Amino acid sequence: MTKKLILFSSIFAFLIFLTGCQSLTVLDPKGPQAETTADVIMTSIWTMLIIVIVVFILLIVMLVKYRARNQADDYEPPYIKGNKWVEIICVGIPIIIVIFLSVITVKSTYEVEGKPKGYENDEPLVIYAASSNWKWHFSYPEENIETVNYVFIPTDRPIEFKLYAYGPIASFWVPQLAGQKYAMANMVNTLNLAATEPGEYMGRNASFTGEGFAEQTFNVTALPPADYQTWIEEIQATAEPLTEDKFNQLLEPGRLGQETYTGTHLEFSPPPTTHHGAKESDGTENTEQEMNDSMEDSMEN
Amino acid sequence: MEFFDRFAVPNPTFTIYASMVAIGLTMLAILVGITYFKKWGYLWREWLTTVDHKRIGIMYLISALLMLFRGGVDALMMRAQTAIPDNTFLNAQEYNEVFTTHGVVMILFMAMAFVMALMNFVTPLQIGARDVAFPRLNALSFWLYFMGAMLFNISFVIGGSPDSGWTSYFPLAGNEFSPSVGTNYYMLSIQIAGLGTLITGINFIVTILKMRAPGMTLMKMPMFTWSALITNLIIVFAFPVLTVALAMGTMDRLFGTHFFSIDNGGMDMLWANFFWVWGHPEVYILILPAFGIYSEIIPTFARRNLYGYKSMVISIVAISALSFLVWVHHFFTMGQGALVNSIFSISTMAIAVPTGVKIFNWLLTLWKGKIEFTTAMLYSVGFIPIFTIGxxxxxxxxxxxxxxxxxxxxxxxxxxxxVIIPGVVFAMIAGLFYWWPKMFGFMLNEKLGKASFWAIAVGVCLAFFPMFISGLDGQARRMYTYSESTGFGIWNMISFIGASMLAIGFILIVYNIYYSTRYASRDISSDPWNARSLEWATHSPVPDYNFAITPEVQSLEAFWDAKKKGHKLFKGNYKEIHMPNNSGVPFIMCCFFFLLGFALVFSMWVVAIIAAIGIFSCMAHRSLEQDHGHHISVEEITKTEEKLGGAKK
Amino acid sequence: MKVDHSQPLEYSTEQNRLNILGFWIFLGAEIALFATLFASYFLLRNGTGSGPSDGEVFVIDTLMIQTFLLLTSSFTIGLGVHAMRLGRKTATINFFIVTLLLGLGFVGVEIYEFTQYIDEGLTLQTSGFSSALFTLLGTHGAHVTFGLFWGSFIIYQLITRGLTPETANKSFIFSLYWHFLDVVWIFIFSFVYLKGMI
Structure with missing residues (x-):
């Protein structure tokens, strides 16, 4: 019994520790999208903690109180069929909790899928992020530059990452700025984020892509707009141009350091034509919709 | 020589060569041993050709324990590799193979087999049946599973293990990014084992619907049987989806079709969708029988009836229906937009409601009970807090x-x-301890059992709680290593310690089996736990025909009421019993399946065609054969019953 | 073996009743299997890559012949089971033989149709569409082919053993299988061919 108590208290301590520990990457947001997800996570932890505590207390009470050793030898447990009210409570409370969490989920999901809060009216900076085994290629179509395995972004401006892949499904993830989204070969996904503070953030592919997966990381550096502009101009002035041959070399499976080029691969190796989640989507959105519809059909059969 | 090159392992290391030698020697030792002790005949007559659900259950059990060992070693290697930053114990390729095989072996060849073991052994006894509806098909199911598992396991030494994750997402699993034959093994071995599972599904639905003892209406069925029924319904509707997905994956890899390719109109997301349309129900295929086991064990040792039986039944039906409507939650990040994600979020959270009902019902079953902490009960109540967190x-x-x-x-x-360890593994171990005396006629040692519980329970918490933290700190899964600056080291080290404790716990269970087999008393009653359902109304170990007289059931807890209220279970006299004959055909047919799978893995078409002809010949044989089973005479029943300690009447 | 004479022959023993229920559940699994194949066909229908699309390859003649053959065979096997219920062994066997001959014709036309597709440059490897099409049609065709063998074994048993509870049970189950394939064909006819040709 004591061991159960130890177990219980250690889990409790663990959760307290968790809530106090704001240094965990995901819970240390530097932008509105990540802040929304961090808030949702904390709310759900607290809500779930209530359930966990109720279950633990009930369990401990039952186990201690109704233990055979604590009862008379001739005690014969009664036959109890069930009680309507108990069952209504057992169903009702979880339903209320689920409704509460559903509201939060729907609201926050729309929030993180849309433009970052507070920047709704700003013109977003579009950056194409393409995954290849085991690298990330970032193309800035407006600035006409391309980087490998690192990306600079301006703070206080919404960024629209257009994600796709050369090869296996990868998942673009900068935990302190926003949650993940898949980069896939046959369509372009859009990830919205914004950084409120300048700094260096860890980014990586979170979806397994084979041998070099563990090292498929990139750095995100958020700079104040003026510094960002200086950086752009510097690159435009100094970097080598990206040729098709060079790009095909970069696509070869393997691991690369950080590289910088002028020009982008978008001209000679354009991204897939199917777009998702983008407002200015070019009308091919129904592919996925159809897919889900007929999946549901097949389930009904 | 060129012909044999294909069988070479693409990334050989010392460990693999050592394993080859070890496997070779073990096989040789087993063959020599069987020959030396002249056991070939015994093995063939009593096990390889058996159609008895109890023996098939025991064979599933042994296979499950073997696979637990294989998957467990994989797990330990993974935890050892990640225990410290920048470790070089395994390289990336080896790590990828290890986590892939860990997932496949644990889910499909360990947990499924364990579920099948208990379902096979217990269900017919609980409903008072002589056997399952199609005993011959039952043997076929087992051998298909077994050959599938063996085919998967030989990939380690012949041709190379699969390395694209147990989910094998395309295009990563396609020829371009996974050129070795490993993924062929994945596709074909799961296909073969999956066929067996599908057949079991059909078999058990018919058994439970049609072969219950007189008087046992659906709402008088024990909870475990209910969960088996619903589980098998899920199997019948979920496994065909896997069959199709695997067939398409196999064709993409062997014949160059374009189902999941990224060019020529293929759709890579299709695999992920199909995989999880099967995969999520699969989770419930594992956990519902586990819930059923807890619903048997908790009332037995709380000495009280199961609280809210009706709501328990309704909740498993609800869970099974919802399980088909949530698959998208495995890839919310695929970009299907906020609306689709919201719908699937809500349907997923809805599953918490029936699951919550079950948890509260178990808690209320303890209420006013007289709780006895046997090993089986410890695992059952230990399940509740850990599973709640999961x-x-x-x-x-x-x-x-x-x-x-x-x-x-x-x-x-x-x-x-x-979720899976307390949910499924705890239940399987609890079930193992609980039904062991019924299977073998002696009990497992309680002291060692309890020690194993504490090692496993603490080990699980230590191994997996730190992962919540490192996950929130940004550690992606399936990374073979990480740098020291990430700060993940400490959490992974704790995980490794927990994993080692788990290993100790499992070793204690295996030792317990050995120890109890040698030393435990054979002189136990047929109802050592003072239990409540029909399987305890017959002898331990159970005679071939299960019940000398078919029991007649009047209430939900038939055996308990027979003991307490004096209901008469067995009326009338012994009558001749009709039993099915043994058959070697299922085993032979599955050897052909193994050969077919192996030939396809290496694209050896001639061998594949020969194997396919072998399979069809077995089916033709079955079609033409006239087998009406045999009868056990009244004298023989009387003799057996007396030998087993007096007639059960 | 206890034979219940108040029931039709195919239902007359306990094992027969189990077999029939088991086969219905098997057909449930088959429905899930074909539903998955249909789903993938619908999803990949537009994935023609550089190959031809459905409207370009489908021909009405072979489709009509196939449909006629299979629907008629479903009718004749129905007559076969009816004859079996009346206890008329020869009629049963004859109707089953006609059924299998029609089925054989169906498979023959389907193979001819496939060769036509290949001539037009649509092979299993052409595109997502072609893979899904050949797999859906091929799975159905393979079921029919399997049925031809299975049916022949049953006819052989009917000839040598006559109408017993066992052979009647097998024949009845085979008829369920055959009707099911017919139903699947109706779906293929409407949702693959007609949809593709419109």
Missing amino acids: GVTGVMLAMASADYQYHNTMFLVAHFHL
């Missing part, structure tokens, strides 16, 4: 926006292990 984190993962941060991280790994 379950509530599942609700957290169901929230799409938050899942964008949890997806593909150690947080997810922590969640599903904290």
Whole structure:
């Protein structure tokens, strides 16, 4: 019994520790999208903690109180069929909790899928992020530059990452700025984020892509707009141009350091034509919709 | 020589060569041993050709324990590799193979087999039947599973293990990115084992619907039988989806079709969708029987009836229906938009409601009880707190926006292990301890059993709680290593310690089996736990025909009421019993299946055609054969009953 | 073996009743299997890559012949089971033989149709569409082919053993299988061919 108590208290301590520990990457947001997800996570932890505590207390009470050793030898447990009210409570409370969490989920999901809060009216900076085994290629179509395995972004401006892949499904993830989204070969996904503070953030592919997966990381550096502009101009002035041959070399499976080029691969190796989640989507959105519809059909059969 | 090159392992290391030698020697030792002790005939007559559900159950059990060992070694290697930053114990390729085989072996060849073992052994006894509806098909199911498992396992030494994750997402699993034959093994071995599972599904639905003892209406069925019925219904509707997906994956890899390719109109997301349309129900295929086991054990040792039987039944039916409507939550991040994600978030969270009902019903079963802490009961009540944590984190993962941060991280790994281990593995061990005396006629040692419980329970918490933290700190899953600056080291070290404790716990269970086999008393009653359902009304170990007289059931807890209220279970006299004959055909047919799978893995078409002809010949043989089974005479029944300690009447 | 004479022959023993229920559940699994194949066909229908699309390859003649053959065979096997219920062994066997001959014709036309597709440059490897099409049609065709063998074994048993509870049970189950394939064909006819040709 004591061991159960130890177990219980250690889990409790663990959760307290968790809530106090704001240094965990995901819970240390530097932008509105990540802040929304961090808030949702904390709310759900607290809500779930209530359930966990109720279950633990009930369990401990039952186990201690109704233990055979604590009862008379001739005690014969009664036959109890069930009680309507108990069952209504057992169903009702979880339903209320689920409704509460559903509201939060729907609201926050729309929030993180849309433009970052507070920047709704700003013109977003579009950056194409393409995954290849085991690298990330970032193309800035407006600035006409391309980087490998690192990306600079301006703070206080919404960024629209257009994600796709050369090869296996990868998942673009900068935990302190926003949650993940898949980069896939046959369509372009859009990830919205914004950084409120300048700094260096860890980014990586979170979806397994084979041998070099563990090292498929990139750095995100958020700079104040003026510094960002200086950086752009510097690159435009100094970097080598990206040729098709060079790009095909970069696509070869393997691991690369950080590289910088002028020009982008978008001209000679354009991204897939199917777009998702983008407002200015070019009308091919129904592919996925159809897919889900007929999946549901097949389930009904 | 060129012909044999294909069988070489693409990434050979010392460990693999050592394993080859070890496997070779073990095989040789087994063959020599069987020959020396002249056991070939015994093996063939009593086991390879058996159609008895109890023996098939025991064979499933042995296979499950073997696979637990294989998957467990994989797990230990993974935890050892990640225990310290920048470790070089395994390289990336080896790590990828290890986590792939760990997942496949644990889910499909360990947990499924364990579920099948208990379902096979217990269900017919609980409903008072002589055997399952189609005993011959039951043997076929087992051998298909067994050959599938063997085919998967030889990949380690012949041709190379699969390395694209147990989910094998395309295009990663396609020829371009996974050129070795490993993924062929994955596709074909799961296909073969899956066929067996599908056949079991049909078999058990018919058995439970049609072969219950007189008087046992659906609402008088024990909870475990209910869960078996619903589980098998899920199997029948979910496994065909896997069959199709695997067939398409195989064709993409062997014949160059374009189902999941990224060019020529293929659709890579299609695999992920099909995989999880099967995969999520599969989770419930594992956990519902586990829920059934807890619903048997908790009332037995709380000495009280199961609280809210009707709501328990309704909740498993609800869970099974919802299980088909949530698959998208495995890839919220695929970009299907906020609307689709919201719908699937809500349907996923809805599963928490019936699951919650079950948890509260178990808690209320303890209420006013007289709780006895046997090993089986310890595992059952230990399940509740750990599973609750696993379950509530599942609700957290169901929230799409938050899942964008949890997806593909150690947080997810922590969640599903904290659901599957207390949910499925605890239940299987509890069931093992609980039904062991019925299977073998002696009990497992309680002291060692309890020690194993504490090692495993503490080990699970230590191994997986730290992953919540490292996940939230940004550690993605399936990373073979990480740098020291990430700060993940400490959490992974704790995980490794926990994993080692788990290993100790499992070794204690195996030792317990050995120890009890040698030393435990054979002189036990047929009802050592003072239990409540029909399987305890017959002898331990159970005679071939299960019940000398078919029991007649009047109430939900038929055996308990027979003991307490004096209901008469067995009326009338012994009558001749009709039993099915043994048959070697299922075993031979599955050898051909193994050969077919192996030939296809290496694209050896002639061998594949020969094997296919072998399979069809077995089917033709079955079609033409006239086998009406045999009868056990009244004298023989009387003799057996007396030998087993007096007639059960 | 207890034979219940108040029931039709195919239902007359306990094992027969189990077999029939088991086969219905098997057909449930088959429905899930074909539903998955249909789903993938619908999803991949537009994935023609550089190959031809459905409207370009489908021909009405072979489709009509196939449909006629299979629907008629479903009718004749129905007559076969009816004859079996009346206890008329020869009629049963004859109707089953006609059924299998029609089925054989169906498979023959289907193979001819496939060769036509290949001539037009649509092979299994052409595109997502072609893979899904050949797999859906091929799975159905393979079921029919399997049925031809299975049916022949049953006819052989009917000839040598006559109408017993066992052979009647097998024949009845085979008829369920055959009707099911017919139903699947109706779906293929409407949702693959007609949809593609419109």
